[in-house]
Amino acid sequence: MKETSQFPTDLEQANGLRKRIAELTVELKDAEAGLNRLTTRCNHQWTEPVYIPEHHEGYQDHGDPPGTMGVDRRLPSYIPARTIDEWKRTCTQCGHTQKTRHTRKEQKPIIVSGRQQSVEVDVPAFY
Numbered sequence: 001m002k003e004t005s006q007f008p009t010d011l012e013q014a015n016g017l018r019k020r021i022a023e024l025t026v027e028l029k030d031a032e033a034g035l036n037r038l039t040t041r042c043n044h045q046w047t048e049p050v051y052i053p054e055h056h057e058g059y060q061d062h063g064d065p066p067g068t069m070g071v072d073r074r075l076p077s078y079i080p081a082r083t084i085d086e087w088k089r090t091c092t093q094c095g096h097t098q099k100t101r102h103t104r105k106e107q108k109p110i111i112v113s114g115r116q117q118s119v120e121v122d123v124p125a126f127y
């Protein structure tokens with residue numbers, strides 16, 4: 001006679017989790033498709049771009065360990081700090097967010113000595 005336990009075996013627990021993962025995967029795909037439909041048909045109303053630069057501190061790169069040979073051997077060098085320009089904008093209608101690291105040139109009117117001129121400025125470009 002087979003002994004039954006009130007506690008599920010590891011196999012039963014694992015199979016239960018597999019079933020749950022399959023169900024949640026279907027739910028996730030449905031949610032993603034629904035969100036995609038909403039954001040695709042939205043006539044986006046974008047907020048002004050917000051500047052969100054990504055800063056990387058400079059650091060000392062020690063290069064390849066002594067004894068390493070070859071023309072591609074990396075020598076010790078200082079990697080300077082750098083800032084990657086990035087902007088994001090959000091749609092006020094559907095909440096969709098876009099980020100970009102690209103800019104484009106735009107003519108901006110300015111007043112110099114009472115006369116209107118224009119200067120070329122970089123503005124974030126979203127695609």
Ligand SMILES: [Zn+2]
Pocket residue numbers: 039042043044045091092093094095096
């Ligand atoms: Zn939208």
